[in-house]
Amino acid sequence: MLLRFNLTIPLLAALSLPFICYAQVGTPNQPDVLAKLFVDAVNSKNAERRLALLHPKSKACIDAQTQPYYDWILSRQLKYVIPAGKYKVAVEPLAGEQSLPSDGRSDYPLRPSHQLQIDFDTDPYSSTSVVLLIVRDGGRWYEVLPCPRQDAIADIRAAETKRAEQERRVESLVAGLADPLRAEIIALARQGRRIDAINKYRDATGQDLTTAKEVVDLLVRK
Numbered sequence: 001m002l003l004r005f006n007l008t009i010p011l012l013a014a015l016s017l018p019f020i021c022y023a024q025v026g027t028p029n030q031p032d033v034l035a036k037l038f039v040d041a042v043n044s045k046n047a048e049r050r051l052a053l054l055h056p057k058s059k060a061c062i063d064a065q066t067q068p069y070y071d072w073i074l075s076r077q078l079k080y081v082i083p084a085g086k087y088k089v090a091v092e093p094l095a096g097e098q099s100l101p102s103d104g105r106s107d108y109p110l111r112p113s114h115q116l117q118i119d120f121d122t123d124p125y126s127s128t129s130v131v132l133l134i135v136r137d138g139g140r141w142y143e144v145l146p147c148p149r150q151d152a153i154a155d156i157r158a159a160e161t162k163r164a165e166q167e168r169r170v171e172s173l174v175a176g177l178a179d180p181l182r183a184e185i186i187a188l189a190r191q192g193r194r195i196d197a198i199n200k201y202r203d204a205t206g207q208d209l210t211t212a213k214e215v216v217d218l219l220v221r222k
């Protein structure tokens with residue numbers, strides 16, 4: 001089944017409400033202001049605030065049929081906690097002939113002109129980058145999300161089912177990991193030697209690299 005995080009306002013319900021008043025938080029007339037609004041929306045776990053950053057043509061693609069696709073995007077983003085004032089923002093123009101990121105099963109309702117990248121630490125031992133494709137229209141910046149086709153929605157459902165199974169597997173592996181190996185891996189990760197911790201776990205258990213990374217990340221968070 002499709003995994004969903006507990007958003008403050010369900011996606012379609014948020015679409016039916018007036019969007020956030022930018023007079024209160026600043027109009028995103030510069031990309032860095034859009035980045036701040038994104039960070040604030042993510043940290044608030046508020047779907048309405050997050051959706052308010054989308055270009056109207058992207059929002060027009062959201063309906064009952066396509067909702068799982070956008071739920072998937074928002075749920076993955078809203079799980080983050082981005083340290084206020086401790087993230088980095090980089091903006092790069094997209095050349096007119098440059099190919100846009102695509103899964104081949106979705107279409108952009110308009111062409112974004114720039115790429116906005118937000119880098120932040122997710123914990124003391126790892127970092128994450130979020131990339132938004134953006135465009136300036138009517139004096140302000142918006143994010144442009146593609147509109148999915150039916151096969152994209154089906155793939156999202158399948159991917160989330162697989163992801164849920166993997167999360168349960170990782171939780172089981174962490175629960176069954178005993179000392180001294182458990183303590184040694186945690187110590188390595190907390191010393192900033194995350195790669196050594198992952199390799200130690202792989203060598204001891206024979207697990208694949210992705211699973212080893214997720215086990216170490218979960219161990220450090222516990």
